[in-house]
Amino acid sequence: MIVVQSAIHPAGDHATITSGLFSLFLGVTGFFFLLVLLFLGWAIWRKDRGSAEDRKLRVSVAGWAALITLGLFGLTLGSYFADRSLAFVGGGQAPIKIKMTAQQWWWEVEYQSDDPSRTIITANELHLPLGRPAEIQLEADDVIHSLWIPNLAGKQDLIPGRTTDMAVLPRHLGHYRAQCAEFCGLQHAHMALDVLVETPAQFAAWRSRSLQAAPAPTTAEQKRGYAILTGQCSGCHAISGTPAFGTVGPDLTHVASRASLAAGELPNIRIWLERWIADPQGVKPGSHMPRVPLSAADIRAAAAYLETLR
C-alpha cells in the first residue's frame, strides 16, 4: 500500500528529520517504560520482603532522578538539534515561492513570480518539483486553519491577521494527501488538498500549461456551459480568459486537470462533477457553494464545458 498521508513515511527532508527524532524519542521513552515495568514487576512478585530498606531506596531514587534528568537532557538536545537542522533544510537553493490562503473549507494556492503575468492561481492542489525547496507563505481569510502535509513536514497554523510560513523539500515522487489539522467549523473533515511531487520537467510543463488562458468552447453544449459559467457562476469563480472574475470560490481555469473536487472530497470525474454542481449542500453540507437553480441539461452543459478546462 502506498501511504499517502503519514508522518512516519517521510517523502521530504523535514518529515525525515522529525521521523528520525521520533525514533530517538521512542527508543529513550521505551527504555524508561521498560525500567518502570521491571521495577513494578519486581515489586509485585518479590519474595523475600525485609524491613528497613528505605536507605537503599533513598539511594535508588536519587539515581532514578539523575537518570531521568539525563534522559530528558538528551531528548531536549536531540529536539534542539532537530529544530536547527529543520531551519537549515534546503539552504543555498533558490526556493519556489507559493502563497496559500485557507478559507472555509478550501485552499487557494498562488504560485508567485517576479513577473506578475506569470502568477498562477489554483486551488486545493500543490504541485512541487522534486528536490527543490518550496517556501509557502500562509494566510487565512476567516478562521484559524492548519496546513499538514505529514509526508513532507509538520503542520503550521494559518491565522487570520497574521502571516506564517512553512518550508518543504520533497525527495520522493508521488501523490500525497494533506489536510486541515485545526478544527475550522462544519466541514473541517473535508478540507484536504492533493500534493503532487513531480519531476522538474513535469512541474515545468504543468506550470506553463497553467499559465494559458481557458480554451474557447467548441460544441454547442460547451457553449451553453460557457454561458452558465460566465453567468450564474462568475459571481464567485474566475476563469482566466473569460468574463468570469469572481474571487469568492476557487479559480476554475484548469479545474479539469485537478485530481479531486470540493477540497479533496470527491474524485474529479464527470458523475461527481455533475452531482457537485447540482447539489453542493447535499454533497458537502454547509459548504459556501450555493445550490444554483439549473436544469439537468444545464448541469450537463456546465460539466461539459468544465471538462475542457485542462
Add this chain to the structure above:
Amino acid sequence: MSRTDGPDFTGPALHEMLARTWSDAPGLWGWITTVDHKRVGRRYIVTAFVFLGLGGILALLMRLQLATPDSGLISADRYNQIFSMHGTTMMFLFAVPVMEAMAIYLIPLMMGTRQIAFPRLNAFSYWIYLFGGCFLWIAFVLNIGPEAGWFSYVPLAGPEYSPGKRTDVWAQLITFTEVAALAGAIELITTILKQRAPGMSLNRMPLFAWSILVTSFMIIFAMPAVMLASSFLISDRLVGTQFYNPTEGGDALLWQHLFWFFGHPEVYIIFIPAVGFVSQITETFTRREVFGYPLMVLAVVSIGLMAFGLWVHHMFATGLPRVGYSFYTAASMMIALPGGVQIFCWIASIWSGRPRWETPLLWVIAFIITFVMGGLTGVMVASVPLDLQLHDSYFVVAHFHYVLIGGAVFPLLGAVTYWFPKFTGRMMAEPLGKWNVALAFIAFHLTFFPMHITGLLGMPRRVYTYPAGAGWDTLNLLSSIGAFVFAASLLLFIGNAVTSLRNGRMAGANPWDAASLEWLPSSPPPTYNFAHIPRVESRTPLWDGEPAVIPGLRTDKRELLVTTGVDALPDIRDASAPPNGWPLFAAIATTIMFTGSIFTPWAVVWGAALMAPPLILWFWPHDPLEPKPEQGDE
C-alpha cells in the same frame, strides 16, 4: 449538671446532644437546606458520575460514527456539537468537579474536624454546579449546544463564524463551573490550613491533603484566566467589543494564550488529586507510610508551579519565535522529573511494603502502567519538531486519554472502591471489583492504543468522517470496539456500586485497617464527624492506637476548633454556620442572571438586583455569642 463540653461528658448522651446540634431539618426541606459537607459531597460525586455517563454516551456516538470510513450516521453539525459537548462535559462537569467533590467529602474527615469551612458557600457551590450542568445539557437537547469545541478557538467561536446562541451557552457554562470550582477551592484551602486536628502539623498531613491543597491553589490562579477569556468572548459576541477580532485591532491568538494559561494547569488540577488517591491507597494496602513523603510533597508542589509555565506547548504550530520554543520544550519535559519521582515512590512502597492485593491497589497498578505511557507520549509532544507532526492528530487524542483516564479516572475508581465503605457503610462486591479492573484496563488500551498509530498515519482530530483507504479503517474499528467494552466496564462498576448500597458486606469504621483520620468515626460518619477532636502524633495516627482526644468544643452549638497554619496548635473556637435555604435561592438567582445574560446584557443589571435579597439574607449578621442553639451565624 456537668458541663456539656468537658472530657467527662461522653457516651450516648454526648452523641445524642451532638446529633441534635448538627442535624438537618427532616424531609425535603432538610435535603435542600443541608450544609453537611458529607451530604453535599455525596450528591456532588453522584452528579459528577451522571455527567460522566452523559459524556460517555457522547463518546460512544462518536466511536459509532468513526467505526467505518465515510459514515453517514451522524451529520457534520451534530458531530461537532457532540465532540464539543464531550470535551466540555468531561472537563468542566466531570473531571474537575468530581475531584473537588471527593475532597469536599473526605478532607474535613481526614483533617479531624466536624465540618468544612464556609459550609453554606459549599452548598452554593454545588447548586451552581448542578444548575450550570443542567443549563448546558438542556441547551444541547434544544439544539443550542456548543459547536466550536471545548476550547472554543476564536474567530471560529466569535460572532461572525458561530452565530446563534450555541457558543454563548458554552461561554456561560464556563462562568457557572468556575464560580463553583473557585468556591470549592477556597473552602478546601481554609479547611486544610486552619482546621487540622491538633498536632497534625503540615509535615504530618496525609498526602491527599497536600494534593488537594496544591490543586485548590492552582484553581485559584488558573480559573481567573479562563473567566477573563470567556468574558471577553461573550462581550465580543453580545455587546460588540473586538477583543479577538484581528480586523478591528483585536488578536485571535490572545484567546489561545488566556485559554491555555488555564487549560494546561487544568490538566494537573485533574491529575494531582489522583496523585492523592493513589498515595492514600498505596499507604493502606502496602501497610507502610508511602516512601519518600518529603519527595512526594515537593513533587506535587513543583508540578503545581511548573504547570503554569507550559501553556505555550499547546500552541507550537501557531508560529511563535524559536527561542520561546526551546524554553517551552525544556519546561514541558522538566515536569517528567517530579512525575517520574512520584512513580518511583509508589512502586518503592509496594516493593518494600507488605502489599495486600485488594481492588483499590489493583487500580493503582493499572494507573501506574497507563499513566507512565501517557507521560512518555507527553514527553514526545513536548518536543517542538515532533509536536508539529503530532499536534491535533489522533496521537494527541491517545496521549491525553492515557493521562486523563489512566492518570485520573483509574485512581478515581480505585478511590471510590476504597472509600465506598466510608461513604455508605458497606463494601463493594468482590471478586467482581478485580475482574472490573482487568476488563477496564484491557478495554482502555484496546480503545486508545491504536489511536497513537492512526495519528502517526496522519489522521487529524475533530473530523466527523474520514476517507477509506488511508490505512485508518481497521485501527478506528478497533478503537470503536474497545470503546464499547470500556463503557461496559464502567457500567459494571456503577452496577457494582448501586447493588452494594443494599447488599454489600457491612464495613465497620475501618475495614481496610487504614491509618488516616477519616477511618476513625463510624461508617458512614455521624453528622458531626467526631464526638471529640482527635490529637495527632504522627503521619499515620490510626496505626498508633486509639488517638487521644481534645475536649472543650461546645456540643449545644455548631462549633469548630481552629488551629494554627503550620503546627496545628489549638488556636480558637469558631462557630460553624447551620443549615439555611439562602444558598439555594442565591444560586437560583445567579442562574437566572447567567442564563438571561446570553440573551441581553441588561440581565446583568436586573439579575444583580435579583441576587441581592438572597445574598443579603444569607449574610444577615447574627451575634455569634447568642446562646440560643438554633440561631446561626456566619
